[in-house]
Amino acid sequence: MSTQSLSAQPLPTRPRGADAASPSRIGPAQTVRHSLALAGRGVTKFMKSPIQLVDVVLTPIISLLMFVYLFGDAMSGGDTDRYLRLVVPGVMVMAVFQASIGIGASLCTDASTGIFDRFRSMPIARSSPLIGAVLADVVRYVLCLATVAVLALVMGYRVQTGPVAALTALALLVGFALSFSWISVYLGMLIKNPASVQGLMTVLILPLTFASNVFVPRDGMAGWLRAWSDVNPVSLVADAVRGLLNGGPVADSLFASSAWMAGVIVVFLPLAVRAYRKNAG
Structure with a gap:
């Protein structure tokens, strides 16, 4: 089903005695098709x-240049290559995490235009508009990661593993952004002001990012901060990406970060769909 056909078809009417357009009658395969x-x-x-x-x-470009050339010498003792191996995977995590903010504000804006009322009148799954918006954001995440990768190569960073590990790292980063974007989606359905959604997401993202091992190794942290960094999802994803791109242990951080992503989806996807139903109702 194309986007044009969705927007062009007349408002459906529900036949008497049969709720053919009821979302409860729509199966998983149809939900996937509508979402796509x-x-x-x-x-x-x-x-x-x-x-x-x-x-x-712009965000990943500024972040990578700033941390490597302004703070890199102080943090690495002059070993820029070593610091690049630490910070490039970390900036990738930070960049896609920050990119996930936009979807909540965008959906909040859509809610004010009445487009959700149009979607509600169609015989599609109730969750399809949200899932479709989240999937469309993959374009943003891939562009963001491509920007970091190209700039890192120019700065001298080189992947130390093979293409399979590199693609796994890409999939992990996109999966991380997709899962945590459901928090932004929930706030976008709950709050009527797009600027407030961005502000709340920034309040969440900044402490998680800067209280992690994205920019500094865990060995240089205070004891309490190291303890938090060890369970921080941003640190766990950064460790897994470093292992996949630079070589090194991956299993523990990959399992822990996957558990975080699954937990966020289990909690916030149903909350977002419920808030959407109330918003569109």
């Missing part, structure tokens, strides 16, 4: 308004 069609709508919006992608390009 609406994800195509989101990608089309990005293509028509590329200015929406500026932040996901």
Whole structure:
């Protein structure tokens, strides 16, 4: 089902004695198809308004240049190559995490236009507009990671493992952003002000990012901060990505970060769908 067909078809009417358009009658396969069609709508919006992608390009560039050339010598003792191996995977995690903020504000804006009322009138799964919006954001995450990768190569960073490990790292980073974006989606459905959604997500992201091992090794942290960093999802994903790109142990951090991602989805996806139903009701 294409985006055009969704927007072009007339409002459906429910036949008497049968609730054919009821979301409860829609199976998983149809939900996936509807979600992919609406994800195509989101990608089309990005293509028509590329200015929406500026932040996901500029933020990682500024962060990587700043931390390597302003703070790198102090943090690494002059060993820039060593610091690049530490900070590049960390900046990748930080960049996709920050990129996940935008979806909540975007959905909050959509809610004010009445588009959700249109979706509600269609015979599609209730969760499809949210899942489609989340899937469309993959474009933002891949562009963000491509920006970091190209800049890191120019600065001298080299992947020490093979293509399979590198692709696994990419999948992990995108999965991390997708899972935590459900927090932003929930706030976007709960709060009526897009700026407030961005502000609350920033309040969440900054402590998680800077109280992690993204920019400094855990050995240089105070005891209490090291204890938090060891269970911080940002640190766990950064450790897994470092292992996949630089070589080293991966299993423990990969398992722990996957558990965090699954937990966030289990908690916030149902909350987001419930808030969406109330918003569109």
